[in-house]
Structure formats: structure tokens, C-alpha cells
Amino acid sequence: MSAKLSKPLALYLLTNPPSLFWIYKCASCRFFLPDQRKCQVVSEEGPPRPGEINPEDWCLFWLNREGDAPFSWISRVINGERDPWEVRP
Numbered sequence: 001m002s003a004k005l006s007k008p009l010a011l012y013l014l015t016n017p018p019s020l021f022w023i024y025k026c027a028s029c030r031f032f033l034p035d036q037r038k039c040q041v042v043s044e045e046g047p048p049r050p051g052e053i054n055p056e057d058w059c060l061f062w063l064n065r066e067g068d069a070p071f072s073w074i075s076r077v078i079n080g081e082r083d084p085w086e087v088r089p
């Protein structure tokens, strides 16, 4: 039994809201584990996308990474980064 929230409970969606202060997707969320395609708080089990948390998706518990400033994604876009969050070390 998982201690994480289920995808339906977290309102996990196969999309992300329009960018404003930040780009609101799993890739830019402090809880995302990119190497594992998992999340620290939402279970990867069950639909949609059984077995993974996708960097392009979003849920109700999205939270910006520590150290990221509001609107910082805009300068990344201007600098030509294809995905201003996933290229971040």
C-alpha cells in the first residue's frame, strides 16, 4: 500500500495550466523525481499514464522549486532553451 496520494485525488491531469509566474508542469515542480519519472507525493500507479509521472503533466499539489524566482521561465525562453525547466541542472 502506497503512502502517496492517488492521481485522481491529486487531480492529476495530462496537461498543465498556462504559464504565468512559473511554468506549471511536473518538470518544474519541487516534488518531481525526473530520473525515476516519479513524484514524492503523488503515486505513479494507476491511470492516466500507469507507472509514471510525466514531466508535461500537472496536479493540484504543484509547488515551485526552491530558489526559482517568479517569471524566471521567461528569461530561459528568451535565451532559446527548448524547455526552460528540463534543461536546468
Ligand code: SF4
Pocket: 010, 012, 025, 026, 027, 029, 030, 031, 032, 033, 038, 039, 040, 041, 042, 053, 057, 058, 059, 060, 061, 062, 063
Ligand atoms: S505537479 Fe503534482 S504530480 Fe507533478 S511532480 Fe508536482 S506534486 Fe507531483
